[in-house]
Amino acid sequence: MTTSRMFLNLSPYSLPAAALSVMVLLGTSVTASADEADAKRLLKAMSDYLTAQLAIAFDYDAILEVVTKDDQKLALAGSGTVTLDRPDKILATRSSGFANVEMSFDGKTLTLLGKDLNIYAQEDVPGTVEHLVDELRKHNRPLPAADLLLPNPYEALMADVVDVKDLGSGVIGGVECDYLAFRAKEVDWQIWIAQGEHPYPCRYVISSKLMNGEPQYSIEIRDWKTGDAVAATDFSFTNPTDAKKVDLKNLEGTDELPKHFQMGEAQ
Template identity: 30%
Template sequence: MHSTPLTLALCAALLAAPAVHAQDASASTSTATVEPKALAALDAMGKYLRSLKTFTVHGDSTLDLVMEDGEKLQFPGTVDYKVRTPNGLHMDIKTDRKERQLFYDGKSLTVYGSKNNYYATVDAPPTIKELLGVAADRYDIEFPLADLFLWGTERAPTSALKSATFVGPARIGGTVTEQYAFRQEGVDWQVWIEAGSKPLPRRLVITTTDDPTHPQYASTLTWNTSPSLSDANFTFTPPKDAKRIQLVAVDVPAAGDEEGKP
């Protein structure tokens, strides 16, 4: 099948988790089920993530897809991030069916498909935080594990939570963690946070509850919080014979709209 620019863009969402950060902040909460310990853990995790200047993270992920007849299929894959705040990001997604890379250097965003050797480059805003919004709103690109970049900011409001519970201690890949469970409109999610002075999320499970089949996304995370990264990690150099195509915006302004309006 011939690849279109939109197909190339949307593939970045293949292993994207249902968002746990973008719910209505006015959603009602119940003080009886929102435990202060769980909220404090989220706050500590968010502050620590936002304090990191550079990091790499590898996610071993699975995604449930539901067929039209209700049969549920599970697809494994990996996602790797190299990040240098505020304006350097490289993402590498691999599944049995797709391989995609994304490069961002604070000036441009490039999506590259290595199997078909197609790439698309567009201008980008100056920070990763702004990039997430532009990529989603303008190009319908959802970043896998996007909450890693939003916890600890105003875009991850705890006021959206209907319940928040400390489950108990657990080990993830030999790391001692504390497991927490949260509920908000349409989504149940769990996070295993590393115990101690580095409260990193080590595992994330998200269940879509407004779908009767309750599909899940799960990812186990491996971190390096002091990697050696350079400009080359975030700069795309087209391979030989790579073909440039257009990354199509999902909402093109109609004729007569104000010039420059998003």
């Protein structure tokens, strides 16, 4: 199986007729509650809340869509956890049908552990979590919900945005959320923000406009904790299972795609 791109997409194929009719109606225009100033205010409030939290922990479920060479859309599902201690410590896990990965960073050293193969790789990356996010992107190993973990999420999220909509509310995991949609030059993205005193992101969806099939990446956040509710965490790697150290390029079983997927060229 050869994938032509790695990202995600929603498609009308095989949807019931009633759902298709709704999509056709929505296709004309979406103007309900399209208050740009209010949407920006809600996003800024979320950003300010996130920035003010020195310790954050949450569980997540994520879907990464890929589009095959023959235009079949496939959704790769995974789950994991994130614990952040600002400004320079993070522990993240990701488990799927083909990978079981732990990433730890103590402000000096990045460690990636492939739990199933009991191998790990390390790299010196002194600095903040923001710097780590940039370094991981160079290696095509993004942190889950990385934009939301930066010191100023609003600035990162609003880069190149050309259209903003406040689409009212929705419910994610039983939590009532403000539902916002944004369009940028290369991606469309949506976010659901919990209403109330703790406006944390409940769901975040990114759609690529530069890839065939407009694939999506979505992450749903649950069990949100901050401050004293975050359990004490050791961010340093101690190798309790006597894992074998390998070079980062030889760290098998930790990629976003399984081995039987071969990356093709982007559009």
